[in-house]
Amino acid sequence: xxxxxxxxxxxxxxxxxxxxxxxxxxxxxxxxxxxxxxxxxxxxxxxxxxxxxxxxxxxxxxxxxxxxxxxxxxxxxxxxxxxxxxxxxxxxxxxxxxxxxxxxxxxxxxxxxxxxxxxxxxxxxxxxxxxxxxxxxxxxxxxxxxxxxxxxxxxx
Numbered sequence: 307x308x309x310x311x312x313x314x315x316x317x318x319x320x321x322x323x324x325x326x327x328x329x330x331x332x333x334x335x336x337x338x339x340x341x342x343x344x345x346x347x348x349x350x351x352x353x354x355x356x357x358x359x360x361x362x363x364x365x366x367x368x369x370x371x372x373x374x375x376x377x378x379x380x381x382x383x384x385x386x387x388x389x390x391x392x393x394x395x396x397x398x399x400x401x402x403x404x405x406x407x408x409x410x411x412x413x414x415x416x417x418x419x420x421x422x423x424x425x426x427x428x429x430x431x432x433x434x435x436x437x438x439x440x441x442x443x444x445x446x447x448x449x450x451x452x453x454x455x456x457x458x459x460x461x462x
Contacts, residue, residue, distance in 0.1 A: 317442030319380035319435050326430045327404045331411055334423035343418035353413030360406030367392045367399040380435060387447045389454050396462040397440075397455065401431045405461075436460065 370391035371378045378400070392399035408427050412420030440460075443451045 316379075316381050316383045317439045319438055321434065323380060323401060323404060323431060323435050326434070327408060327427055330423040330427040330430065331408060333426075334411075334415075334417070334419040337419040338415060338417045344416055345418050345421065346416050348416035349413045353410040353415075355410075356413060357407050357410035360403040360410060363392060363406065364400050364403035367403070380439060384443070384446060387443075387450050387454075389458070394458065397458050397460050398431075398436055399462070401436060402462045404431065 368378050370393065371388055374386040374388045376382075376384050376386055376388065396402055405424060405428055408420075408424045412424055414420075440455070444455075
């Protein structure tokens with residue numbers, strides 16, 4: 307476990323993850339506008355339920371975090387270790403929800419750019435956010451987090 311002042315500012319995530327997702331989706335939309343590459347017909351009847359599922363998952367995860375006393379923003383320190391609710395199923399349910407939103411949009415659009423955005427968003431979240439958070443949580447919660455990490459997958 308880290309001393310009280312170490313990691314007082316959280317894991318050091320520089321760009322808010324929702325902005326990463328929004329940037330990826332806006333880039334995909336712009337590229338589709340400039341040079342559309344259809345992979346199949348748009349499928350809003352599939353994409354919309356996927357996005358609904360994503361928002362329900364993210365809402366559940368946010369509720370669990372806030373009830374535990376944590377600020378869900380990744381630039382803030384955690385006060386409690388959370389391994390219940392959707393965190394029993396995957397270590398990053400909010401980020402998994404972001405990916406589901408992007409996948410839902412890709413289904414709605416039916417374009418190559420939408421699916422490339424899903425991949426780009428995944429890489430950005432994994433390398434720029436999740437790995438920093440995991441290192442922070444290991445320092446902050448020590449063996450409790452390491453045990454949890456050994457049992458629960460990073461992504462759903």
